[in-house]
Amino acid sequence: MRLELRGITKRYPGVVANDAVDLTVEPGEVHGLLGENGAGKSTLMNVLYGLTQPDEGSILVDGVERQFADPGDAIAAGIGMVHQHFMLVPVFTVAENITLGMEPTDRFGRYDRRAANATVTELAERFGLPVDPDALVGDLPVGLQQRVEILKALARDARLLILDEPTAVLTPQEADGLFESIRGFQAAGRSVIFISHKLREHHEIADRITVLRRGRTIGTVDASTSEPQQLADMMVGRPVILTVDRAPARPGDVVLELDGVSVEAPDGRLLVDRVDLDVHAGEIVAIAGVEGNGQTPLVEALTGLRPVTAGTVTLAGRDVTGADRRTLLRGGVGHIPEDRNEHGLVGGFTIRDNLVLNLWDDERFAHGRTRRRDVIDEHATRMMDEFDVRAPSTTTTADALSGGNQQKVIVAREFARPIELLVAAQPTRGIDVGSIEYIHGRLVAKRDAGVGVLLVSSELDEVTALADRIAVMFRGHLVGPFPAPLAKEVIGLMMAGVDPAEAMAGEAA
Amino acid sequence: MSAPTDEMTSTPQRSTWSARVVATVTGADARLTALAFVAAFLFGAVLLAVSDADAIAALEAGEGPAAFLGAALSAVGRGYTALLVGAFGSGGAVSETLVAATVLILTGLAVTIPLRAGLFNIGGEGQVVAGGLAGGYVGFAVEGLPLLVHLPLALAAAMAGGALVGWIPGVLKARTGAHEVISTIMLNNTLTFVAIWLLTTSLFQIPGRSDPISRSILDTARLPRPFGGLRVDVGIVLAVIIAGVVLWLLDRSTVGFELGAVGSNPSAATAAGMDVAGATVRGMTFAGIAGGLAGGALILGVQGRITPGFSSGLGFDGITVALLGRGTVGGTVAAGLLLGALKAGGRAMQARSGTSLDLVVVVQALIIVFVAAPGLVRALFRVRSEGASGTQISQGWGA
Incomplete structure (x- = not known):
């Protein structure tokens, strides 16, 4: 399919989410769509998928102008479209999910399981x-659920597939598998729009990359001839430092010992095992791992949220x-x-209140039981x-902020009080490159100030950029830590449960 | 698809329906609340019109729409004028408005306080009963004390009684997760029947009488009436002072901050090191204190003795007041005065123009419906949702 979006403009009250955006996807092309949160990627895809109507502009499919009143038309x-959050019914089978809404039925109008299964098997093989x-x-791992979503789209004869942040939930190995499938569609002449804010992935899979910033098309470049630095700069609108600058760690006394x-x-299942x-x-010690392998309960337990x-x-x-x-x-x-x-x-609370959320009754911010509102406000302004929190005022509510600014509020709150240990869990998840750059710099500065940092992250780039020692969690067990640097491939293998000795030997070979 | 860009993050969905009620109330647009009030009165006007004898007669005699409309408008005019005069038309009218407002403000606060912590207190009724019983008992049974000791003591007893009845559902919720709506409703029934039983015991009953009415409150425990013949007493001053304390508590104190955090996002409150269970108990106990004081003010004030069913409907009036006040202290006081005027005016209207007092009850119920269903008001008045910039109110019906 050749898809052309011409001058798509979508205005919401107070914000132009898409401002005359152009995008052309050739048949058999994998087209990367790159942009920070809020750049307008989702709006553009919602327009394309008929979830919202554009104020201006047109959609051309194979040269014919089309209007999509709802996803059915699209x-x-x-x-x-494969959404970031899967639209699956967990208690239904794979075949039931894939054929949902177009289920084959027998003479009596009953669901024909055999026909459905045959359709799915045929599709899967093809x-x-x-x-x-x-x-x-509901019993399938995330990677397979995603596969079901893709098959769902293919069962409806999709000739253009929109993948919205498809790798966010996958292990590196699963992501490789996904890329393999994408190349398969491509070979079959189908087109893909691939959305991600990870530069590396665009270089790996996309033919061309279109960068959006603040609702505008900044440019379309060939993936083969562009540099990550160039794309990052286009995305943010200023030169970005992609690597974290840091001196070797000077570890001191042990601050945390498990x-x-x-x-x-609560039901007795072991989530974290000895x-x-x-x-x-x-020093910064990182715990890498695919989500759901016990990192979350471990962090909750050692920060007092769970026994x-x-x-x-x-x-x-x-x-x-x-x-x-x-x-x-x-x-x-x-x-x-x-x-x-x-x-x-607390989303409904102001920035200034969120900045003292865990010091609300500290004597700095309260006289007896009366909150010192002037001090709290001054503190917030400072x-x-x-911490470069961008908001109209200290009384803006937290839920009106972008993810990056929300995260900066939290970082500011935790950094502004005296700490010996910082537990940072997925500190840059879902935030823009500019904010990631900023928060990474702050974490290293905190380390250099003598704080012990325990970083839990499922982002390999983040782990390798920041960690002085790296451990991996898999099914409740902790492997390591090993001194950094450690090759990403090795970490990836350990994240998939491969024995560390084997993983490292495999890499050496 | 309300989020304009993907950087707008939404707060996590809260699971309980009472929390959704809380969100609807406290998130309500002031204009929508005002319009809910207007809509309720418009519907009330329709009721006035179609229940007016002259208007119906005009309709039945087939005198045409003009005659019907004329009679109907005149009925509405008479009814609402009587209402207004009855609420504000004289010193006596204002006095009656303030008498009604005293109790409404306090029972309204009994709902507003826990609302901040995400709790929906349906137990105002029981808390009023407990306050009335405890305050009243001290008021007639303790003898020989001067006013300056006896009255505060009786009021303190009222607060303690209410506090106990508020504390129970708080603890049940904090310890066992029992939903406060269910437990407070059950306590309302329990307390109502405890009161009926107590009023037939020698502890409360007038010696030698068989009807369930308590002994009279001693003069040393009665709320003084500063304006001689008028029924208004210092209870209204008390209510305003309590409102001031609650204003500090909710908006200025660390305690209120904790309640607000727990109500708005209990996970984040826990993560900030706050005591969610404690805040739940505290919120309900404070509510009980306000409710108990309402009962005390009623018994030690205008009533002068405890009768069965003296609290009837007051707890629910408190819910109306708090909803109309949009969960703020200032709003609760204003709504208490407004509904007080409606109550006092309604009684006068019944006496003067013969319109049934039930109309006021219906209008009050309609206010709740409209406040609880902001979408309905928006549709009626063509108000755009608050998500839209420059929310505008158009000309009104169909314009």
Whole structure:
């Protein structure tokens, strides 16, 4: 399919989400769409998929102008979309999900399981995407669920596939598999729009890359002839430092010591299995791993959000096993939580209130029980300036901020109080390159100031850029830490459960 | 598709429906609340018109729409004029408005306080009963004290009684997760029947009488009436002072900050080291104090003794007041005065123009419906949703 978007403009109250955006996708092309959060990628794709109507501009499919009033129209025109958050029914089988809305039925109008399974098997073979048609979707790993989504689009005869941040949920190996499939569609003459904010992936899979910034098309470049630096600069609109500048670590005393720490789910499942780890002052220890391998419960346990079921946690020589959250926070633990909207911020509260959220009754910010509003506001003004939080005022509510600015509010809050240990979980998830650059710099500065940093990240780039030592978590077990640098491929293999000795030997060979 | 760009992040969905109610109320646009009030009165006008004898007669006699409209408009005019005069038309009218507002402000605060912590207090009724019983008992049973000791003591007893009844659902929620809406409703029934039983015991009953009415409050425990013959007493001053304390509590204090964080995002509150269970108990206990004081003010004030069902409907009036006040303290006071005027005016209207007091009840119910369904008001008045920039109110019906 040859797709052409001409001068697409979409205005929302107070913001032009797309401003005369042009985009052409040739048949058999993988077209990368690159841009920061808020650059207008999602809006553009929503327009293309019929989820919203453009104020101006036109959509041409194979030279014919089309109008998509709803996704049904877009699907009929041969456009398929795999959303970042899967639209699957977990209690249905793979075949039921794929044929949902166009289920084959028998003479009595009942769902024809055999026909559905045959359709799915045929499709899976044709595109080299093997799946078990009878498996329940809820039981499948994320990578396979994504495959089901792709098959769903292909079953509706999609000739152009939109993949919205498809690699965000995958291991490096699964991502390689996805790229393999994408090349398969390409060979079959189908087109793909590939959305990601990871530069490396665009270079790996895309033929051409279109960069959006603040709703405008900045340019379209050939992937083979462009440099990551050039793309990053186009995306942000100024020169960006992609590598983190840092001196070798000078580790001091142990600030955090985990000795045989286990964490159980309320139903008794073992989530974290006897983890030993120490973090020294002045170093960054990273825990890499695909999400869901126990990093989240480990972090929650050692920051007092969840009970430690076995083992001991020692903070700067004090046994803090089982200490409550407040004691830990006031005792020198900083925490950048994984989910900033759930644990990090109170969305309806102002920036200034969020900046003192965990020091709300500290004597700096309260006289007895009365909050010192002037001090809180001054503090906020200073922090917003120091941590580059971009917002109209200190009384802007947190949920009106971009992800990057929300994260800076949290970083400011945790950095502004005296801490010995910083636990940073997925600190740059879903935020723009400019903010990532900034937060990485801040983390290194905190390390150099003598704080022990425990970084938990599923981003390999982040782990290798920041860590002094690297450990990997897989199914509740911690492997390592090993001194950095460690090849990304080795980390990737360990993330998939390969024994470290084997992973490193494989890399050496 | 309300988010204009993908950088706008939404707050996580809250799971409980009471939290959604809280969000609807506190997130309501002031204009929408005002329009809800207007809409309720417009519907009330329709009721006035179609229930007016002259208007119906005109319709039945087939005198044409003009005659009907004339009669209907005159009925609406008479009814609402009587309402207005009854609420504000004289010293006595204002006095009655303030008497009604005293209780409404306090029961409204009993809903507004826990609303901040994401709790929906349906238990105002029970808290009023407990306050009335405890305050009233101290008011007639403790003898020989001067006013300056006896009255504060009786009021303190009222607050303690309400606090206990508020504390129970708070603890149940914090410890066992029992939903406060269910437990407060059950406590309302419990307390109502406890009151009926107590009023037939020798502890409360007038000696030698068989009807369930308590002994009279001693003069040393009665709220003084500064304007001689008028029924208004210092209870209204008390209510305003309490509102001031609650204003500090909710908007200025660390306690209120904690309540707000817990109400708005309990996960983040926990992550900030706050005591979510404690805040839940505190929010409900404070609510009980306000509700108890409402009961105390009623019994030690205008009523002078405890009768069965003295609290009837007051807890629910408090919900209306808090909803109309949009969860703010200032709004609650204003809504308390407004509904107080409606109550006092309604009684006068019934006496003067013969319009049933039920009309006021219907209008009040309609206000709740419209406040709870902002979409309905928006559709009625063609108000664009708050997401749109420069929200505008158009000319009104169909314009």
